[in-house]
Amino acid sequence: MASMLDGCPTWPEVFVDRYWAAGHWRGYTLDNLLRDWALRYGPRTALVQGDARLTYAGLNRRVDRMAAGFRLRGLRPGQRVVVQLPNVAEFVVTVFALMRVGVVPVFCSLAHRGPVVSHLVRVTEATGYVGPSTYRGFDHTAMVADIATQGPFLRRVFTYEAPGTASPYGGFSTDPSGCHYFPLGSLDSPPGPPLALSADQVALFLLSDEADEATGAGEPAGAGGPGDRGKAGAQPRLVPRTHNDYAYQARAAAELVSLTQDDVYLAALPAESAFAFGCPGIVGTLSVGGAVVLVEDPEPAACLRAVERERVTVTSVTPAVARRWLDALPTAGADVSSLRLVQVGGGEPVDRATALRIGDELGCRPQQVFAMAEGLVTLTRPTDPDETVLATQGRPLSPDDEIRLVDGDGGEVPDGESGELLVRGPYTPRGYFRDPEENARSFTRDGRFRTRLLARRTPDGSLVLTGRLDGGAEETA
Known part of the structure; x- marks a missing residue:
């Protein structure tokens, strides 16, 4: 597959053919x-910012x-x-x-x-x-x-x-x-x-x-x-994210959370973040004809008022932002009963206490999401048992996400034990732009991205992030 830009590693042809044949990439x-x-969706509302609306x-x-x-x-x-x-x-x-x-x-x-x-x-x-x-x-x-x-x-x-x-x-x-x-x-x-x-x-x-x-x-x-x-x-x-791989990621995430044109997504995190832009985020919401509400003021009171005003149904927050919202809710006086799903995580696991508070105080089901700019997205499913939602970061987004958990010698670790998380798949690029030295460190010879994250696998295939290679292996979830 030819790349538009010099310095962008590309997927080998065998993987290109596989992802096209599977229908992940659609051109x-x-x-x-x-x-x-x-x-x-021409006359439907696409973007909302304050009092301004754009079809x-x-x-x-x-x-x-x-x-x-x-x-x-x-x-x-x-x-x-x-x-x-x-x-x-x-x-x-x-x-x-x-x-x-x-x-x-x-x-x-x-x-x-x-x-x-x-x-x-x-x-x-x-x-x-x-x-x-x-x-x-x-x-x-x-x-x-x-x-x-x-x-x-x-x-x-x-x-x-x-x-x-x-x-x-x-x-x-x-x-x-x-x-x-x-x-x-x-x-x-x-x-x-x-x-x-x-x-x-x-x-x-x-x-x-x-x-x-x-x-x-x-x-x-x-x-x-x-x-x-x-x-x-x-x-x-x-x-580097291609049109094919990013469109697939946003579409697959939208399907997984059952987004429809009746949903209203609140972009409370920075719009350019991997979590808010495409997990399913802004792109996924637009793909189904829903409305995207953009809030420039990140303060909890402003976000909670936007939830009430626009009858927001879905949003995504980091654990720290979730705690700030929950702490502000009693004094904000906002009606958040329209929320059906709060995605929480992004680049870190959410603690059990915060996940429980989301269900109890916001009145909706939390969804754990782990999302990297480098491509990997894992999510708990709407049908997962409560314990899976509270204690794991879910399963990979794509059936063609190839996950390995390895020890220091590159050998597979048994289920239940922590190892470094390696991944390749239809929305995980094969390298950074114009950085061959880092690519040699961060990608294996067979094209797997070394996340530098430690994780263990549960019996149902869910992943639990347990630490970072450079930050110790203490349990974080």
């Missing part, structure tokens, strides 16, 4: 799927016109653009518009600062950046202006302004390094003919989970200090 790009969803037909039109604006301002197929936006409708529109141009969005948490953003620009040779001019006291435009002087790549910056605010940078401008600045809202041009894009090409880049853990970027935007992220820990590795 649709994500932006073409959006066209199909717009035809199917499926309206979303597709905005994506078309923004994509034309990107083309008009010089973006070309195969280029990369760093996207660093809050939980606003423009995040979804921008990501799909870039993909419609054949440009690969590089998802970046708002918590990251100059060192990480500069690293992403350098490794991906990103020609563009989309982000707020300033956000919560931090000057993003000044940051990227400095990055633009450091190399020949970054030459187009598209600045997002909240509705009703004006850019302090005065719209269109060019700096001494030759970098051009455009208001994101100015990208509104008549669409041209659609491009012919291949679904085996890279659709988007996610950042490795270990980097988010080192910097705290996995928490909701605004949950910590505004200027202390992205300075410490490992630089993030770039995870």
Whole structure:
């Protein structure tokens, strides 16, 4: 399988054939799927942000016109653009518009600062950046202006302004390094003919989970200090996700949780996170004609009010966020009776006490989910016994997820004993982007990803995460 980008390891042909034959990969790009969803669900509400609503037909039109604006301002197929936006409708529109141009969005948490953003620009040779001019006291435009002087790549910056605010940078401008600045809202041009894009090409880049853990970027935007992220820990590795593999992941997750067009999904975690974007998250909800509610304010009271106002049925939270919601519920006074499913986990197991509180206090069934940017998703099933939901991270999403638990010598450990979790499958890439040394460490010769997580298998095939190779093997669930 040919890759669009040099430096992206690919699946061997035997696995490509297997995943096509199984129906996992279907040859649709994500932006073409959006066209199909717009035809199917046109007048239904796709996105909600505060008082603003956007239908499926309206979303597709905005994506078309923004994509034309990107083309008009010089973006070309195969280029990369760093996207660093809050939980606003423009995040979804921008990501799909870039993909419609054949440009690969590089998802970046708002918590990251100059060192990480500069690293992403350098490794991906990103020609563009989309982000707020300033956000919560931090000057993003000044940051990227400095990055633009450091190399020949970054030459187009598209600045997002909240509705009703004006850019302090005065719209269109060019700096001494030759970098051009455009208001994101100015990208509104008549669409041209659609491009012919291949679904085996890279659709988007996610950042490795270990980097988010080192910097705290996995928490909701605004949950910590505004200027202390992205300075410490490992630089993030770039995870290339193709249209085929990501569409499969979101579709399979949507089917597993029985999402329908009557569901309303609350994106309370950062929209660019692996958990919120596609497990099933934003993409999975759109695939069935449901509504996605985006909340920019991560505070529990704001999220709980959004649940009541929009009659949210499904959401996903980390264990820490779940505890904050539960602690705030008595004083928030919000009616959360519409919730039918709260996915909890993401990159860590949820403790039994928190899972029990979700059922008792939110009045709905919790679902344990473990999700990695590198691909593996495990979930408890709606029909699982309570003890499985409380004590395990569930079973792999796909029947073609090949799981091994191994000891230090690479031998299989018996069921019930902990070993390192290795995986390969139809939505687990075969390597990081342009990082051959790390790929040699993180992937086995037969293409399995070394998660560096310790896990044991229960008799029903569920996995229990028990620790990390670099953090000891103490029980964590």
